[in-house]
Amino acid sequence: MRYWVVFIGGGLGSLTRYIAGTVIMARYGGLFPLGTLVINVTGSFLIGLLMTLLTEIWHLDPYWRLALVVGFLGGYTTFSSFEYESYRAIRDGGQWLGILNITASVALGYIAVWTGAYVAGHR
8 A cells, every 4th residue: 555655646746846847947947947946945845844744743644754755755856857957057068057056956955844844843
C-alpha cells in the first residue's frame, strides 16, 4: 500500500510542478529559470510546514508523510532541474545568472523551510 501512496503522491506532485513551471515561464519567461526557483522555494516551505505538522504537531499516520512529503513534494520539487539550469547558464556564458540561481535557490529555500516550520508552530 505504501508504494501506491508514494506513486500517486509523486504523480500529482510532478503534474503540479509541470503546470506551475509552465504557467510561470509563460507569464514571466526569460533567461532566468524563475519557474524552477519558485517551485523549489515553495516546495521548501511546504516540506518545513508539513514535516513539522505531521511529525511534531499532529502525529498523524505515517502514510500522510509518505503521500505528501515523499510522494507529492518528491515529485514537485525540482532539484535536478535546478542543477542543470545552473550548469547550462554558466556553461553558456551567463555566470552571474547561474550564480544568482544557485544563491537564491539555496538561501530562499532554507528561509522557506524555516518559515514553514515556524508557521506550523515549531519555535
